[in-house]
Amino acid sequence: MRVYNFSAGPAMLPEEVLKRAADEMLEYGTSGQSVMEMSHRSKEYQAIIDSVEAGLREVMSIPDNYKVLFLQGGASSQFAMIPLNLMNKNHKADFVITGQWANKAYQEASRYGKCNVIASSKDKTFSYIPELDKSKFDPEADYFHICYNNTIYGTRFNELPETGDVPLVADMSSCILSEPVDVSKFGLIYAGAQKNMGPAGLTVVIIREDLIGNAMEMTPTMFNYKIHADNGSMYNTPPTYGIYILGLVLGWIKEMGGLTEMEKRNKRKAEPLYSFLDSSKLFKATVQGKDRSLMNVPFVTGNEELDAKFVSEAKKAGLINIKGHRTVGGMRASIYNAMPYEGVEKLVEFMRKFEAENV
Numbered sequence: 586m587r588v589y590n591f592s593a594g595p596a597m598l599p600e601e602v603l604k605r606a607a608d609e610m611l612e613y614g615t616s617g618q619s620v621m622e623m624s625h626r627s628k629e630y631q632a633i634i635d636s637v638e639a640g641l642r643e644v645m646s647i648p649d650n651y652k653v654l655f656l657q658g659g660a661s662s663q664f665a666m667i668p669l670n671l672m673n674k675n676h677k678a679d680f681v682i683t684g685q686w687a688n689k690a691y692q693e694a695s696r697y698g699k700c701n702v703i704a705s706s707k708d709k710t711f712s713y714i715p716e717l718d719k720s721k722f723d724p725e726a727d728y729f730h731i732c733y734n735n736t737i738y739g740t741r742f743n744e745l746p747e748t749g750d751v752p753l754v755a756d757m758s759s760c761i762l763s764e765p766v767d768v769s770k771f772g773l774i775y776a777g778a779q780k781n782m783g784p785a786g787l788t789v790v791i792i793r794e795d796l797i798g799n800a801m802e803m804t805p806t807m808f809n810y811k812i813h814a815d816n817g818s819m820y821n822t823p824p825t826y827g828i829y830i831l832g833l834v835l836g837w838i839k840e841m842g843g844l845t846e847m848e849k850r851n852k853r854k855a856e857p858l859y860s861f862l863d864s865s866k867l868f869k870a871t872v873q874g875k876d877r878s879l880m881n882v883p884f885v886t887g888n889e890e891l892d893a894k895f896v897s898e899a900k901k902a903g904l905i906n907i908k909g910h911r912t913v914g915g916m917r918a919s920i921y922n923a924m925p926y927e928g929v930e931k932l933v934e935f936m937r938k939f940e941a942e943n944v
C-alpha cells in the first residue's frame with residue numbers, strides 16, 4: 586500500500602509518473618534499453634534531454650536569453666557556485682536571512698566576498714518574512730539573494746524585492762513548479778530536484794546569459810556555469826535518469842493545464858489544513874497570515890510528548906514523515922505538487938480525531 590509521505594524531501598512523485606517510469610524501465614521506446622543504461626552521448630538520450638529542456642522552458646515560460654542547466658551537487662553546491670560565478674565585479678552581495686538555507690547561502694558566499702544582511706527573521710525562529718528597507722540595498726552588489734520558500738519554517742515571499750539592476754537570485758528548491766513565476770525578474774533561479782521536480786541528484790539552474798562567463802579565476806571547472814552552458818549540460822555525465830523523470834513530471838503538469846492550474850490545486854490543497862489549524866484547540870500553525878507557504882506547513886501542539894505521540898500514531902495511519910525539523914520542533918506537513926488532495930484530507934481527518942481523543 587502506498588502511504589501519504591509528508592517528507593520535506595526527497596518527497597512524493599505523481600503516481601502517473603512512477604507508473605510510466607515503471608512501464609519504460611526495461612525498454613524506453615524501441616531503444617532496447619532503460620534510460621538508466623543509455624550513453625549520455627547517444628541520439629536517444631540527446632532527444633530526451635532536449636525535450637526536457639523544451640518542456641521546462643514551455644511550462645515556466647523561460648525567456649530565450651536564459652540558459653537552463655542540468656547539474657549535480659544539490660542546491661547546497663549552488664551556495665558556492667553562485668558567488669564564484671557572480672561575485673565578480675564589486676565582490677559584494679546582499680542577503681535576506683529567512684531561515685537555515687538562506688543562512689547557509691550567506692555563509693558560503695561570505696568565503697568569496699563581502700556579504701551584507703539586509704534583514705533577518707531569526708528573532709522569531711524565522712516564522713515570518715521580514716520587511717525590507719530599500720535604502721539598505723547596495724546598488725553595487727553583484728547579486729541579491731533570497732530563499733523564495735523556506736522549507737524548514739514554512740514561510741514564503743509574496744513580494745519580490747525590487748533590486749533594480751542588481752540581479753535577483755532565488756533558491757526555489759521547495760517551490761519551483763508550484764505556481765507561475767516571472768522568470769525575467771530573476772538573474773538566476775536554482776533548485777534541487779527532490780522536492781517538486783524529480784529524484785535527488787539533479788539540480789536545475791536557470792540563468793540569464795549575461796551572467797555567464799565571468800567566473801573568478803580560482804573557480805573549479807565543474808563549478809563554472811560557462812562550461813556547462815557551452816556544453817549543453819554535457820561537459821561530463823549529467824544525472825541522466827533524474828532528467829528523464831523531470832520530463833515525465835513536466836508532462837504531468839502540462840497535461841493538467843500548466844502552472845496556473847498547479848497553483849490553483851496547491852491553494853485548494855493547503856486551505857483545509859490551514860483552516861483546521863486556525864480553528865483547532867490543540868494544534869497551532871507556527872506561521873501566520875500572508876507569509877504562509879503552500880508547500881511546507883509547520884505546526885505544534887505546544888507539548889513535546891503529544892507531538893511525539895501524534896507523529897507515531899500518524900505513521901501507523903499511513904501518514905509518514907510528519908515530524909518537524911529539529912530547530913522548530915512539532916510537526917511539518919510538506920505538501921508539494923505530488924501530494925494529492927486526499928492526502929491532506931486524510932491528515933486533517935486524523936488531526937481532528939487525535940484532537941478529540943487528546944484534549
Ligand SMILES: *Cc1c(COP(=O)(O)O)cnc(C)c1O
Pocket residue numbers: 594658659660661662686732734735736756757758759777778
Ligand atoms: C532542500 C533544500 C536545500 C538543500 O538542497 P540539497 O539539494 O540537499 O543541497 C536548499 N535550499 C532549500 C530551500 C531547500 O528546500
